[in-house]
Amino acid sequence: MSEPSSSPTAARPQSTSADGWRPDLLGPGFEQLTLPLGTDEEGDVVATLVRYTPGFRWRLRRGAASGADVLYVHGWSDYFFNPEQARFWAEAGARFHALDLRKYGRSLRPGQTAGFVTDLAAYDADLEAALEAMGHGRGEASARPLILVGHSTGGLTLSLWASRNRGRASALVLNSPWLEFQLSQAGRQALAPVIGWGARVNPLGPMPNVDLGFYTRAVSTRFGGEWDYSPEWRPERGFTTHPAWLTAVLAGHAAVAAGIDVGSPALTLLSARSTLLPRWDEAMRTSDSVLVVDEIAERATRLGPDIAVSRIDGALHDVFLSREPARTAAYAAITRWLRGYAPGR
Template identity: 30%
Template sequence: MKDILFFLLFTSTLLFSNAQFQEHKIDVSNYEATLTYQTVKSSKKAILYIHGFNDYFFNTQFAQKFLDQGYAFYALDLHGYGRNLKSKERVFSFKDIQEFDDEITQAITFIKNQGHTNITLYGYSQGGLIATLYANKYRNIDQLILDSAFFDFAFSPFLESYVLPLVAKVGKYFPNLFLPSSAPNVFGQTLHKDFNGEWDFDMNLKYTTTNAPIYFEWIHAIYSAQQQLHAGLDLQIPVLSLYSDKSYNEQSDVKYHHISDLVLDVNDIETYSKKLNQDASLTTLTPIKDGMHGVTFSKPKVRQEAYRVIFNWLQTQN
């Protein structure tokens, strides 16, 4: 009997893991977003993942972890990103973070129409900032998970106090100005298997050889959103904020590149994660030892610990 049960479990797991992701296009005004998803039969629980800057959903291993735990998995490629990149659009740029509200709302409506009643929004890096302000405004999700959330720029105090506000103001009136870069994308190359990483993704959708252009309008949009967050929010839902236990910059010794956050200052993430709920007990802060920017991109043992934290936390919420 045990052998039969094991065979059935193994077979169903194999079939499940090989199931294909589906796509659903979301039309928003002059934009298009793409929802990539895989459902779990009879499951009421769903994850909605929002990617970061210069990014798109590609990590099917990440998705499979949630599917294996009985969560339907949905990932939203925002307009101007990933599967929606079009030559007529400025890549990875936007005027206001609220531009994404409609496509996120449509994605959540689509998820609920599939029969899922408990939705966890999961935001990575810039997606963490977008997800946080969305959750504060709409109150239509049940939990929020943040991974290396982009809650502040990792600049010096002088740059953050004087230069950044000026550049952000310029971006409001001169949105087409941008900072081109032919420098290598060190963090991207830390991830991709063709360079120093283990992950495979389309480098036409996630710029890796060089950095992505930075538009002044994007700086204005991000800075404005961060200022709103810095003033304090009250999401009134459980939040799990994950981040590395240390930061190094891209010019640091390569030995630190896979054991730290190369993009953001983790102290900023921790500081501003405390401003998400007036009831502090609703927010759980968890630094992950030797985590990368995106703790589930970290070395296998490190991301295994991150997944342990995530699913233990989710279990306490359900």
């Protein structure tokens, strides 16, 4: 699907409102807000909140998420570029926001190590800044239910955050959350000490790139996919990975494997099948070529007592970037789930 250009080099309107919001690169209806997070050894650190502000007629919609606020968080080597998802939530009656985490997408600054953290809890600051801007800050009493939506690593990050902040979110929708390592729990447990040693000796040492670009080939219009996005913010073979970052992710996987409670009902969307091969296969256009979905489905049951899993035939790793029939099925699954749960009604 070709959408408005989301290249970081595209011309950006400079007008800024009194409260800091300015037009976003996704075009009419989208605005962004820079959230300062202090500094680290690489300079100023920020997150960026994007909101969708449709016309007045959209605000009168009474759908399955009426009266709710939605916060979406992207995955690894990624950022928010999907206007269709924003329009779905607006049509469902929600106010939609998306967060580009520190050192990703709109928040990535020159000289920074893309996506690098040593603890996924570091993103608590990003999330708190976004929630405060949305009216859901710590200690604030909002009459609007909060729905958290996370993809891949973002799904893992939000699940861990929700388990530490039970009661603040009314629902979680997880889009192929990265809840377990691709080599399974046994592989993770065997690898973790080696990666942990590397994290101590050389935390920023580059690791071998195992991304062969197959997922990009299934998604990007440059290779026969349907989506246009910035190759600078979402590289063909992903960002360089580092031992300290992978150690943080493995720690998150271990926490989920031991069992957590996200404190609210959660829906996990997954492809019906995985295609993990060392060579390109056309089946990768209609399956998850990143995660072992059967293992993720099992891990999703460790997130709490009220968990649903929906398997979408023909879905990619990012279910919302799949071909139109799978996207439609995914959005329909969310609608059915919300109508049965209806947070805040």
